[in-house]
Amino acid sequence: MKKYLCLLICVFMVAGLFTACTNEEAATTETTEASSTEETVEEATEATTSETELTGEFKIGIILPLTGSYAEHGVGQQTAYEMAIEEVNASGGVNGKTLVAQFEDSGGDAVVSSELMRKYIEDPDIMMVFGDYDSGTCLADAPIAQENQMPMLSPSASNANVPLTGNYIFTMVGVQQDEQRYVAQYAMQKYFGAENIGIVYLDNSWGTTLFENLSLGAEACGLNMVITEPIAAGETDFSAVISKLRQSDIDTLFIGLQISEGAAMVNQMVQTGYNEEVNVVLSGALYTNQFIELTGENCEGLIITQPFFVSEDNEELYAWQEEYYSRCDLYPSMMTADAYDAIMMCAEAINAAGAETRDEVRDAVSQISGYQGITGEITFDGIGTVHRTQYLITIEDGKWKMLYDPSYASDMEFYDFGIVQ
Amino acid sequence: MYIVEQLINGLCQGGIYALIAIGFTLVFGITGLVTFCYGEIVMMGAYGSYFVFQWVGLNVPLAMLGAFLFSAFIGFFVYKICYERFLAVPHQISLLCTIGMSTLLTNLAQLVFGLETKSMPMLMAGMNIQIGEIRITYLQILIIGVVVLLCLFLSWFLNKTRIGAALRSVKQDRVATELLGIDSSRVMMIGNCIGSALGGIAGILYCISYMSISPTLGTSVGRIGFSAAVLGGLVNIPWAAAGGVIIGILENLSIIWIPASFRSGIAYVFLIIVLIFLPQGIASRKKRTKL
Numbered sequence: 001m002k003k004y005l006c007l008l009i010c011v012f013m014v015a016g017l018f019t020a021c022t023n024e025e026a027a028t029t030e031t032t033e034a035s036s037t038e039e040t041v042e043e044a045t046e047a048t049t050s051e052t053e054l055t056g057e058f059k060i061g062i063i064l065p066l067t068g069s070y071a072e073h074g075v076g077q078q079t080a081y082e083m084a085i086e087e088v089n090a091s092g093g094v095n096g097k098t099l100v101a102q103f104e105d106s107g108g109d110a111v112v113s114s115e116l117m118r119k120y121i122e123d124p125d126i127m128m129v130f131g132d133y134d135s136g137t138c139l140a141d142a143p144i145a146q147e148n149q150m151p152m153l154s155p156s157a158s159n160a161n162v163p164l165t166g167n168y169i170f171t172m173v174g175v176q177q178d179e180q181r182y183v184a185q186y187a188m189q190k191y192f193g194a195e196n197i198g199i200v201y202l203d204n205s206w207g208t209t210l211f212e213n214l215s216l217g218a219e220a221c222g223l224n225m226v227i228t229e230p231i232a233a234g235e236t237d238f239s240a241v242i243s244k245l246r247q248s249d250i251d252t253l254f255i256g257l258q259i260s261e262g263a264a265m266v267n268q269m270v271q272t273g274y275n276e277e278v279n280v281v282l283s284g285a286l287y288t289n290q291f292i293e294l295t296g297e298n299c300e301g302l303i304i305t306q307p308f309f310v311s312e313d314n315e316e317l318y319a320w321q322e323e324y325y326s327r328c329d330l331y332p333s334m335m336t337a338d339a340y341d342a343i344m345m346c347a348e349a350i351n352a353a354g355a356e357t358r359d360e361v362r363d364a365v366s367q368i369s370g371y372q373g374i375t376g377e378i379t380f381d382g383i384g385t386v387h388r389t390q391y392l393i394t395i396e397d398g399k400w401k402m403l404y405d406p407s408y409a410s411d412m413e414f415y416d417f418g419i420v421q
Numbered sequence: 422m423y424i425v426e427q428l429i430n431g432l433c434q435g436g437i438y439a440l441i442a443i444g445f446t447l448v449f450g451i452t453g454l455v456t457f458c459y460g461e462i463v464m465m466g467a468y469g470s471y472f473v474f475q476w477v478g479l480n481v482p483l484a485m486l487g488a489f490l491f492s493a494f495i496g497f498f499v500y501k502i503c504y505e506r507f508l509a510v511p512h513q514i515s516l517l518c519t520i521g522m523s524t525l526l527t528n529l530a531q532l533v534f535g536l537e538t539k540s541m542p543m544l545m546a547g548m549n550i551q552i553g554e555i556r557i558t559y560l561q562i563l564i565i566g567v568v569v570l571l572c573l574f575l576s577w578f579l580n581k582t583r584i585g586a587a588l589r590s591v592k593q594d595r596v597a598t599e600l601l602g603i604d605s606s607r608v609m610m611i612g613n614c615i616g617s618a619l620g621g622i623a624g625i626l627y628c629i630s631y632m633s634i635s636p637t638l639g640t641s642v643g644r645i646g647f648s649a650a651v652l653g654g655l656v657n658i659p660w661a662a663a664g665g666v667i668i669g670i671l672e673n674l675s676i677i678w679i680p681a682s683f684r685s686g687i688a689y690v691f692l693i694i695v696l697i698f699l700p701q702g703i704a705s706r707k708k709r710t711k712l
Contacts, residue, residue, distance in 0.1 A: 203682035267632040
């Protein structure tokens with residue numbers, strides 16, 4: 001018995017060691033993957049070097065969450081970055097050099113992310129940093145990047161305070177002011193004919209910003225906000241919240257939650273039959289396959305807004321999506337497609353300007369205007385962000401389906417920050 | 422009517438908490454050792470049921486059996502590793518061991534079952550009883566029914582069976598029990614397994630109620646179970662169950678007056694209040710120890 005017991009303890013300890021080191025291992029893995037990515041990129045590049053004669057390296061740093069609750073988005077972004085880097089190198093690289101990316105995993109943790117930013121800043125060969133994924137981590141990274149004059153571009157942070165940090169900081173997914181104005185005016189009011197609305201949002205930096213901007217949008221178009229309810233991250237029980245929503249007698253509900261909380265709430269709404277009493281609009285963060293997997297049939301007919309949608313009619317974009325899917329077994333979202341566009345447009349801008357220093361790279365990126373990417377037209381405004389139009393999307397037969405393209409909101413007024421950096 | 426509906430929500434949620442608190446109390450009552458890996462045993466039991474659902478389909482009794490057996494199995498090894506060797510030494514050693522075991526079980530679950538949240542099957546979707554403005558779902562009735570049945574069964578088991586008598590005997594005086602020829606270590610192991618198995622049932626009820634399961638659910642569930650059990654001084658089963666129900670009801674009623682994001686703090690406020698005014702639990706005020 002003692003032998004078995006010892007053996008069991010050993011198994012537990014080894015298992016624990018493996019997982020306890022998950023983050024470190026993940027980070028190491030990412031470094032390894034980064035190396036292998038670099039190798040892949042280098043291999044891909046070597047194949048074309050003979051034709052384009054690339055000499056030297058143009059290095060960039062990439063921070064993204066490959067573990068933790070945003071891992072699916074992080075993995076997707078890494079795939080998109082890799083696809084873009086391969087394309088850039090295949091078509092001549094950056095300034096005649098091989099574009100080389102160093103990937104690091106932040107796990108969605110602001111402290112880790114800011115440490116990685118410092119690490120990149122200390123490396124004189126890194127010319128620009130892409131990432132992190134979410135606004136919370138980017139708000140931690142941005143002041144550090146700005147203070148050290150490191151150009152930083154997050155493909156997915158939507159909090160306007162990120163680019164407002166300074167003139168070295170850029171975002172491109174659009175700002176929540178625009179997105180939430182669209183949600184209020186077009187998804188809720190125009191599509192559903194909403195009058196009395198409820199908002200359930202995550203009680204963190206992202207959720208609170210989302211809530212504040214949706215409140216502004218709802219107020220601007222005359223919607224009556226009957227009930228607003230903050231939800232703690234990781235909440236699983238929504239029965240009390242659903243009872244509270246039910247007695248508030250709203251006609252349309254906005255669910256501003258992340259995947260695990262959002263899926264739990266949608267499932268429990270169906271469980272209690274509340275889904276039949278209210279129209280539902282989802283936050284853009286739920287535009288993932290994982291959300292559909294977690295909710296199954298319960299998410300059918302729900303509405304979501306996104307600035308990016310792949311239609312089979314667009315053959316080139318559809319082929320890109322298929323290539324992307326074959327690499328990571330995920331469908332692209334705005335957050336991940338933006339990562340692809342970020343590399344492609346920055347490479348083009350840097351090449352055009354012949355930028356060789358961080359300051360020159362910043363200047364080149366800030367001049368980007370009218371770039372036609374897979375996510376649409378990209379022009380940086382005065383504060384270093386992009387104003388995006390939205391698609392109105394639903395879920396049908398377990399798949400995302402476009403209801404209306406951006407022309408549905410052709411009269412929409414974008415938010416004016418009134419500031420030029 | 423709205424308050425009544427929230428009361429029913431609280432009763433359902435509190436029932437699950439009560440089951441966790443009962444299991445926790447049973448483990449502490451028999452072994453005399455505090456465990457900090459009970460939430461993880463609950464989580465493991467829930468995963469046991471998840472895989473039964475995956476393999477045999479929507480069979481709730483079989484899934485409960487799977488949760489019961491799997492968590493009892495985990496409880497057996499927890500006993501062997503964290504308790505058996507440390508019965509005669511200061512209790513802090515086994516307590517620290519259970520803290521380590523808690524991390525190990527969570528990590529093991531993350532490794533084996535995956536990091537991501539998984540979806541549990543939906544039972545009786547949209548089926549409910551409407552009484553005036555009050556709506557009670559069939560699932561809530563099922564959960565409350567299972568909890569009540571298990572409590573009755575446990576009461577019968579502890580008071581009317583030979584093993585139950587042995588468990589109560591070990592609780593009262595382990596040395597005297599051994600002098601009667603009863604293998605106290607074996608009895609304690611059985612008690613620990615039964616307490617763990619109850620946690621497994623609570624795990625499946627928790628997960629089918631919220632339709633999701635993740636390797637980290639044990640942390641919050643364990644803390645709530647501990648907070649509820651404190652009302653019974655960690656040894657009194659009825660008061661531990663009452664603690665669970667009270668926390669569940671308070672969590673659900675609180676949402677009427679405070680934002681939902683603050684309600685997770687209710688269990689800890691409850692714990693602090695009980696520790697300040699009833700540090701030995703309600704049982705100690707009545708000058709009797711009841712298993």
